């Protein structure tokens with residue numbers, strides 16, 4: 677495919693997703709703006725990302741620190757989200773670049789984010805990654821461990837704000853199969869969102885990828901992370 681056509685396809689995919697998302701939002705009694713599209717740009721070059729931004733994308737997600745650093749200067753102004761597993765020794769490279777870290781699943785990581793955020797005089801927005809399916813191969817805390825992690829972070833970290841929860845559902849040919857995990861996540865989100873603390877302000881339930889975002893949005897996702905359905909297969 678030539679590059680012109682490729683960029684045109686990216687624009688078209690974004691418009692289609694935005695339209696479908698608006699339909700689901702209204703059907704679930706929400707305003708379309710209450711479901712944020714985070715375009716997942718891993719492996720895709722700055723030119724394609726900038727085409728997405730010109731088509732209206734305001735938020736992009738990367739899962740590797742190295743890739744954020746490589747692309748950061750080449751990409752137009754946008755909100756960067758770190759959505760992949762983060763090693764504590766790499767927090768320092770992204771603390772002043774990303775608007776939110778979706779993958780916090782240990783006190784150790786939260787404490788390092790807190791320490792680096794304090795050094796920069798900022799408060800970092802984070803999500804707690806929950807392994808809703810109990811998938812051995814995945815990161816994230818179990819639903820049972822979630823409350824303890826939240827209360828530990830709130831009592832020990834003054835420079836992080838817990839903005840919600842994130843999950844990665846197992847891949848399923850038929851996305852209906854993962855609906856129960858999204859339901860579990862919504863229940864946890866509603867429950868922990870009631871915790872009264874100045875550093876807890878739930879706004880994001882981050883769930884749903886190219887193959888299952890429609891189901892996730894139906895079940896209450898407020899942020900969907902979509903890569904392949906926008907940019908095509910990863911290189």
Ligand SMILES: *Cc1c(COP(=O)(O)O)cnc(C)c1O
Nearest residue numbers: 716739759885886901902903904
């Ligand atoms: C790659 C990735 C996505 C997007 O996956 P697609 O299937 O390409 O939409 C979403 N979330 C995370 C954490 C990812 O690593």
